[in-house]
Amino acid sequence: MESQAEEVVQPDKDKPSSVLLESESTTNNGKNKPTLSQESGANKKTGILDKAYKILHYHVVPVVFILFFTSSVQILASLGRDEPISLKLVLPRLYGDLHSWTIVAVFTIWAIFWLKVPSSKTYGPETFHGAIPEYQDNGVLFFIASVLAFLGVQLYYTQVSTLLFWNMPWLLSSLNIVAFVLCFFLFVDGIMKPDSRTDINDLPYAFLFYRGVNLHANICGVDIKQLAVSRMGLIGWQLLIQAFFVASIYNYGFNHGVAVCFLLQVVYIAKFYWWESGYFWTLDIAFDHPGYYLCWGGLVFVPAMYTYPSYYLVLHQPTIDILMSIVIAIIGLFAVAMNFRVDYEKQAFQKNRHNENFQLWGKRVQYIPATYTDSAGTVHQSKLLISGCWGVARHLNYTFELLLALSWSLPGYQFGIHTFLYFIFLLILLVQRCFRDEKKCFEKYGSAYKEYCDKVPFRLIPYVF
Numbered sequence: 001m002e003s004q005a006e007e008v009v010q011p012d013k014d015k016p017s018s019v020l021l022e023s024e025s026t027t028n029n030g031k032n033k034p035t036l037s038q039e040s041g042a043n044k045k046t047g048i049l050d051k052a053y054k055i056l057h058y059h060v061v062p063v064v065f066i067l068f069f070t071s072s073v074q075i076l077a078s079l080g081r082d083e084p085i086s087l088k089l090v091l092p093r094l095y096g097d098l099h100s101w102t103i104v105a106v107f108t109i110w111a112i113f114w115l116k117v118p119s120s121k122t123y124g125p126e127t128f129h130g131a132i133p134e135y136q137d138n139g140v141l142f143f144i145a146s147v148l149a150f151l152g153v154q155l156y157y158t159q160v161s162t163l164l165f166w167n168m169p170w171l172l173s174s175l176n177i178v179a180f181v182l183c184f185f186l187f188v189d190g191i192m193k194p195d196s197r198t199d200i201n202d203l204p205y206a207f208l209f210y211r212g213v214n215l216h217a218n219i220c221g222v223d224i225k226q227l228a229v230s231r232m233g234l235i236g237w238q239l240l241i242q243a244f245f246v247a248s249i250y251n252y253g254f255n256h257g258v259a260v261c262f263l264l265q266v267v268y269i270a271k272f273y274w275w276e277s278g279y280f281w282t283l284d285i286a287f288d289h290p291g292y293y294l295c296w297g298g299l300v301f302v303p304a305m306y307t308y309p310s311y312y313l314v315l316h317q318p319t320i321d322i323l324m325s326i327v328i329a330i331i332g333l334f335a336v337a338m339n340f341r342v343d344y345e346k347q348a349f350q351k352n353r354h355n356e357n358f359q360l361w362g363k364r365v366q367y368i369p370a371t372y373t374d375s376a377g378t379v380h381q382s383k384l385l386i387s388g389c390w391g392v393a394r395h396l397n398y399t400f401e402l403l404l405a406l407s408w409s410l411p412g413y414q415f416g417i418h419t420f421l422y423f424i425f426l427l428i429l430l431v432q433r434c435f436r437d438e439k440k441c442f443e444k445y446g447s448a449y450k451e452y453c454d455k456v457p458f459r460l461i462p463y464v465f
Ligand SMILES: NC(=O)C1=CN([C@@H]2O[C@H](COP(=O)(O)OP(=O)(O)OC[C@H]3O[C@@H](n4cnc5c(N)ncnc54)[C@H](OP(=O)(O)O)[C@@H]3O)[C@@H](O)[C@H]2O)C=CC1
Pocket: 004, 281, 282, 283, 284, 339, 343, 346, 383, 384, 385, 386, 390, 395, 397, 398, 401, 426, 429, 433, 437, 440, 441, 444, 452
């Protein structure tokens, strides 16, 4: 993928240099990174409210989130098969078992193998230290190989799908242990060898553990964010729903509602691998650090929460009628195509940024010229697209992402909230992400982003929000 940084222009002394993002600033040799106490002055939030916000943000939220989400995965595993939620049941499972450790070991080796085999490379945006992160660009091959290999296992060893389903609590425990070991290693390694010591000095350990210390980390040449999220997380999601689909057939035969739920997710995950190189330019990889949020999230939360609609349907047969299933499938396929389209329009526009005749929706593109200043003081010129999907709403890709998740939740509507839990989580995540992304863009582009918000006033749904 091409660099999204636009032309470099001479620093303009009269223009306020706007960009030092909160998340980026941690990699900035500490030159511009505000400490906790400096931040309060910079944010002009003084007094008790400011203190309370910081205590909440840096001390309370990380601890509460770690406790809440870590326990939530075992709760989900029990809930999905109508088991009582009791410590007596959960505690003996917390170390995993022979099956779960074997599965996790094979799965980890498989994912690492695909990150080590010779392949073309793709790159992420340059860091504040001037490094360009490199990623393995064999996502599509990895996806196809994983799906086929697991299909082979399912055909040869027919019990594997039901075994995976019944082993879920132990499997999640083993993944949980691997994820915590990894997070501790990254945390200690980061504290001992930080990108910049001043970046971490004022930050509480709980916050650093939750967020991660250094922006990019690799172990023996394996990029940890690519491994945890884009490889183990996403392929774990795919293989588990593949197992749950087959387990549901063993349980009550083929059901079109379950098939629609499964197929829509497969299309979505395949689409992700088709676009994987674009993922290295997103908030997660370019700005977020490998810590509990991303690593534990990718390794444990994705296999637990993202697969939950399919997990739940293994023991609960939907009775949705075939016409409804077809309508849901059509809406879901439309949503995934549109989600891809929105991301594609931005990517295509960025690639054609020097082409004034570039068209979207049959018209020459319109844009707002924007500039931003990097930490070295260099001013870059950029463009904010206001044509096509990016002129309809500021995060239309999220809207279709949500419509898609709603579609694959609908076949289980008769069971109440269960198959909608992922959709509810995603709704909260994406609404929060709208605000987070916009904060980042305001800091980066200043008045140009304000103009964009004026021209495109809605975030997700025109005239609603
Ligand atoms: N299932 C899940 O859990 C989740 C899925 N997703 C999906 O991942 C994909 C990527 O999402 P995400 O990374 O969050 O965000 P986006 O793909 O929406 O990218 C946001 C960035 O795009 C740039 N940008 C914003 N507006 C414009 C514009 N008008 N013109 C040009 N550039 C603009 C800005 O970055 P810049 O600095 O480059 O200008 C901004 O920070 C989406 O399909 C989303 O639905 C996302 C989150 C969770």
